[in-house]
Every structure is written in C-alpha cells, then in structure tokens.
Amino acid sequence: MPCRSTGSNNLRNILQRLNMYNLVFEKTNFTTDTGTCIDLFLTNNKSCVKSVDILSPFCSTHAPVCAEVNFKVNKEYTYKRTIRKYENANYKDFVSDLNNIDWNEHFHSCDNINDMYSQFLNIYSTNVNKYIPTKVVTIRPADKPFMNSTIRRKMRQRNRIHYKAKNTNNCIHWQKFRELRNEVIDLVRQSKEQYKQKLTKEITDKNIPPGKWWRIVKSISKLSKSREPTPFLKSEGQIFLHPVNKAELLNSHFSNISKIDIEPELPNNVPDPPFKMEEIIITEEEVLDQLKT
Numbered sequence: 001m002p003c004r005s006t007g008s009n010n011l012r013n014i015l016q017r018l019n020m021y022n023l024v025f026e027k028t029n030f031t032t033d034t035g036t037c038i039d040l041f042l043t044n045n046k047s048c049v050k051s052v053d054i055l056s057p058f059c060s061t062h063a064p065v066c067a068e069v070n071f072k073v074n075k076e077y078t079y080k081r082t083i084r085k086y087e088n089a090n091y092k093d094f095v096s097d098l099n100n101i102d103w104n105e106h107f108h109s110c111d112n113i114n115d116m117y118s119q120f121l122n123i124y125s126t127n128v129n130k131y132i133p134t135k136v137v138t139i140r141p142a143d144k145p146f147m148n149s150t151i152r153r154k155m156r157q158r159n160r161i162h163y164k165a166k167n168t169n170n171c172i173h174w175q176k177f178r179e180l181r182n183e184v185i186d187l188v189r190q191s192k193e194q195y196k197q198k199l200t201k202e203i204t205d206k207n208i209p210p211g212k213w214w215r216i217v218k219s220i221s222k223l224s225k226s227r228e229p230t231p232f233l234k235s236e237g238q239i240f241l242h243p244v245n246k247a248e249l250l251n252s253h254f255s256n257i258s259k260i261d262i263e264p265e266l267p268n269n270v271p272d273p274p275f276k277m278e279e280i281i282i283t284e285e286e287v288l289d290q291l292k293t
Contacts, residue, residue, distance in 0.1 A: 019242045020044045023052045028063045039065050076141035085133045094131035098124070107292055112284070116291060145219075146188070146195040154184045 015022065020042050027035030039062055041052055050068040057063045101123060110116040140147070158180040165173035202208055203216050233240045233249055240246050 015042065017239075017241055017245075018044070019244070021046050023049060023067070024054070024065055026054050028054060028065065030057065030061050030063070039063065041065050041067050078138055078140045080136050081139050082134050082136050084128075085135055089132040091131070094127055097127050097131075104292060113287060113291070116288075146191040148191060151184065151187050151191060154180060154187060158184050 021044070023041045023043065023046065024037060024039065027037050028039035029036050041049075043049055048070050050070045052068075053066045055064040055066055103120075106119050106123065107116050110119060158177065161173060161177045161180055164170075165177045199216055199220060203213060203220075230243070230246070233246050235249055235253075240249055
C-alpha cells in the first residue's frame with residue numbers, strides 16, 4: 001500500500017501477523033482531486049491467484065476489484081459398489097465347510113508362510129462367495145442421507161416439466177409443474193422425518209456398537225465439523241493469531257518446562273536380566289511345523 005498513514009501501518013501489521021498479503025496497489029477510490037487505494041484483495045496464498053484487475057467505476061466512486069483464482073473443485077461422481085448381504089448368509093453351511101477342510105493337505109505343498117497364507121485366503125474367499133450373497137449398489141456421495149429413488153424420480157419429472165413450461169408458457173404445464181413441485185416438497189419432508197425417527201431409534205438402542213453410536217452422534221451434533229477458530233494466544237504482551245505462530249509458542253513453552261536442571265542419579269550394579277533377545281532363536285522350519293500341527 002503506497003500510503004504511510006497510521007491506519008495503513010496498523011493494517012499492515014495485522015496482515016503480517018495473520019500471514020496474509022494484499023494484491024491491490026493501484027488507486028480504487030476516486031474523488032475530483034485525489035485517488036486512494038482502499039479496496040483490497042487479501043489472501044494467504046499468492047500462488048493460487050492468477051491475476052488481479054481494477055475495473056472502471058460504474059455505480060460509485062469505487063473501482064471494482066476483479067481477481068482470477070486458480071483452483072479446481074473436485075466433483076464427486078456416482079459409482080457402483082458390491083456389498084455383501086450378511087442378513088441372508090448361510091452361516092451354518094459356511095462354518096461346516098470350513099471345519100471339513102483338510103488344511104494339512106492344502107498346506108503340505110507350500111514352501112513358505114506366504115504361500116500358506118495365499119492358499120488359506122483363496123479357500124476362505126471361495127467359501128465366502130459361496131455362502132454370503134452380494135448385490136451391486138449405486139453410491140452417490142453428494143446425496144443427502146434422506147434421499148431415495150422415489151424423490152429422485154419425482155425431481156427429474158419436476159425438472160422436465162419445468163423446462164417444458166418455460167419454453168411453452170402453457171398454463172397447463174405450469175399447473176403440472178406446481179403439482180410435482182409440491183409433491184417433491186412433501187416427499188422430502190416425509191423422508192426427513194423418517195430419517196430422524198430412524199436415528200432416534202438407533203441412538204436409543206442399548207445393543208448398538210459404540211463406534212456406530214458415536215458416528216450417529218457426530219452426524220447429528222456436527223461435532224466433527226467445528227467452524228469456530230481456535231482462540232488466540234498471548235505471551236509477553238504480544239498476541240499470536242496464526243496457527244504456525246501459536247504452534248511455535250506452545251512448542252517453546254512445553255520444551256522449556258520439560259527441562260530438568262539436575263540430572264537424576266542412575267542406580268549402580270544393576271543385575272543383568274536372565275534372558276537376552278539374542279539367545280531366543282526362531283527358525284522358519286519351526287514356524288512351519290507349528291502351522292502344520
């Protein structure tokens with residue numbers, strides 16, 4: 001910033017403390033005699049800004065600031081996933097087949113433990129595919145948890161009739177659009193209510209696993225998505241706002257209080273342990289023998 005007033009110096013100090021940079025240095029506010037730079041563009045990463053331009057004033061004395069930012073938004077696409085239907089699994093025959101397998105015969109031709117593991121994994125996977133059915137589902141990462149096929153189908157019908165009504169401006173098409181729009185709103189409200197009832201039932205279930213219970217609580221309370229910034233730190237009259245400065249301050253504090261002024265005395269004549277690691281020898285043949293028995 002070209003001016004050197006007290007206000008600009010204070011702003012410059014704040015930007016340095018926050019590790020931010022101003023990319024506008026031209027005059028953006030004009031009067032009959034003077035021009036000042038009071039419309040800024042601030043960033044903490046100059047590499048993501050490709051260019052900054054000052055446009056001509058069109059509705060006031062301020063010139064709009066236009067910036068081109070270089071970043072990409074990753075779109076989450078739908079994809080297929082194969083999942084197992086454990087509720088329809090035949091566990092009785094699955095366990096029976098595993099118990100009837102002669103593992104010694106399968107492992108006898110294996111030369112090392114890696115071959116034995118691969119052989120076991122192939123046999124186990126074959127039985128899993130035989131007795132636990134699967135199904136292919138479509139995963140939509142951008143969908144809300146209460147969305148279902150009925151709502152999506154009605155939304156497509158609503159969008160198609162809306163496009164048709166805009167092109168034809170036919171009152172019949174507009175009436176059909178309003179009916180489908182209201183139907184979609186009702187379906188969304190019903191689905192939301194059913195989803196809330198489902199979460200309430202699961203969270204009050206005494207037999208629910210702790211991990212699943214905490215996932216439900218976090219999704220409801222948004223504990224994992226805290227938007228409040230961490231508080232500032234103050235040391236020797238100076239305020240630290242940037243995360244790097246706060247980390248350095250905490251690191252310096254804990255490293256200083258962890259120092260020991262007087263080294264402790266170590267005990268003398270400590271007897272040697274009865275066993276040493278170098279005396280414990282395990283060979284590959286012993287491991288194979290234990291797996292074959």
